[in-house]
Amino acid sequence: MKITSQMIADKCGVSRGTVDRVVNGRANVAPEVRARVQQAIDELGYRTPAQRRQAQPARHGTTIGFVIPGWGDYYTRQTRRGIQAALRRIGDPSFRVEIRELTGRSNHEYCTCINALEESKIAGLVLNAADTMPMAQEIDRLTAMGIPVVTCNSDVPDSARVCHIGQDLVKSGRVAAGLLVPMLAGGDVLIVCGNREFTAHRLRVDGFLERLYELEGDIGHAHVIECIERYDLTYDGVLREVRRNPRLRAIYMANESVKGCMDALARARAPQPIHVVCNDLTPYAREYLADGRVDFIVDQDFSGQARRAVEVLYELLARRRKPTETIMHVRTSIISRELL
Template sequence: MHSSFPSFRWLYYNTHSGKYHQRTAKKACFRPLFFSHMAPLSAAVHFSLFANQQKNAIIAYKKKEGGGTMAVTIQQVAEACGVSRGTVDRALHNKKGVRPEVAAQIQEAARQMGYISPRVRPAIDDRTVRIGVVLHSAASPFMQILADIFRTHPTEVMLPVETIVRVQENREPKLQLALIDELVESLHVDGLVLAPLASERIRERIDSLTERGIPVVTVNTDIEDSSRLAYVGPDSIASGRAAAALMGLALGGQGMVLPITDQQFGHYADSQRLSGFTAEMAENFPGIHLLPPVSCYLDSELIERTVLRELENNPMLNGIYPSTAVRTGAFRAVQRAGVAGKVHVVVHDLTPDNLDMIRAGVVDFAIGQEVQVQGTLPLRLLYQYLTRRQAPEKRILTTNIEIKFRYNTEIIPSGPD
């Protein structure tokens, strides 16, 4: 084996005996049923189905090397797939001479391993890296803060990165795709930071960009089965569970809560927060009744009217949980109804409006998600990858949960959130 090729250890599984046998491969003389490429992951092995109709499964895993992760080579893809370099080259560049089903398997293997063709995107040296940023929900105070960090951070820390930030007003996937196309096709960005909307077309676009050699880091929300380089942001299900625990504490385990979402589709974080919230309530707070969630569609006045109506129709209502980014209407409704302090409110994000409402006694708890980390780490990850081909050791980088209430609103450990 060529000296520069990373050492592989093959795990041979006999389906008849049910036992595994290890041996070091001198060369890839067999086609694996499963393969796993551990770089840049440092722990769990992920398997990708490569073929079937075989008696014995062969699992290959690459041992993680110290000092970062090297770029995957075409030789490594060939070794993992048990084919020649020429076959891999033809498959990856849509040349003739490879059966379509084999080409599809090789392309999927290369995608899983993180291979990027040097013909498409060589490493960038000695120039400013251009990174596009696409966010949504322009009316959200959190997204406004996040966008500002993306714009200013490179200059503040002298990072040789130029950021081009686009923030769409709504959560329409077609508009997000158009903004991505503008940054990639017209402005020729080297990499992309994306707060993805819940759409199969968005996932496909992430995969397409990765295949073209344009790395994508998802931020704030994730599409886990996409080929993005990494995700930086909260565990939204855990955040929803934290909100439920705080609400349960505020209500003493008894009461009625109104959940409010932005809309029933389009944004993973909303549905994940609500999922975590309802699960935690069901498991640990059986004395709290949840009303059916209402959708506000990013309309603050609609939230206000809805909350006022629910307060009038449900005298036992003593908790409001806006998982939505647009919650000022709920605050106004609580104040207009004169129930501040009687109806408990738990919200997400350590934004100025939320902190002001805590001080005013309208909001009990606000849950943060380290906006400063979300606005800076994706740029550093892309810069390291584009200039050094150094992939992150972890693909999922979860931000911490921060909790603010009336006694600690002046302490913001990671910048405004």
């Protein structure tokens, strides 16, 4: 007997629209109703037409897309390494990953890239994108077409994505604050982030300020600037702040460019020491940590994020196994000079 959405609705005493919202991971459903509908879906084995089409074996194997934003060579290399590690673990020659690297970060470039992947008949997509309404709508559109989306590194939480895999970003920011506060000695702190439209950038800042307030009772001595991870904007912004504020004692580099920050500090020649904590063990960050210009690095596993995202989509597409969690965190590490 074919199970329909109306049968699920009748069993649970809800409308077909509510069933559709639960199936597609949309909002505006009470938690207890969502749990009841999901239980009925699982018990009866209901699948939408898009899910039934997706479950049909492909003649030429399965291909998923993986969109890599233009975040620099280190991030790209680590992400590609994770993808290859996943393919080796999976060991299925019929399963492929089509990688697309972006040069910009606009919604238009993302959508153009996704459309090209759709033309390649991808069965799923791994996406690292800004948390914007156009991207949420794009993920919802793909999901409605039977193309599941996993977000990686930076989340789009108000979308129908299957799950998110990345660093515990609030914890990352809190750790950085815990490392820097003892070095402030009553001075000010500068927070340099990329673009707060990216969840990965915004939540680090939120976590830092949250912990700073807990430890200091005040965040009035903290100043945030956005530099879109560009060398020139970071250099100019840090140089301006060092020259403007003689009370500056610490910098939290929530994102790149660490090189821009270090070059600005060298140019400014501040009379007082300025301590720096940065994120991610990039080649530049490693160099600056080794020579003492950076005090600590809060690292994350880019490779592990990519590997797990590919594995989740494979399990979903090839074995029909949904992830048990909607958010999966990779490890966060503190690296000091002594650990290099």
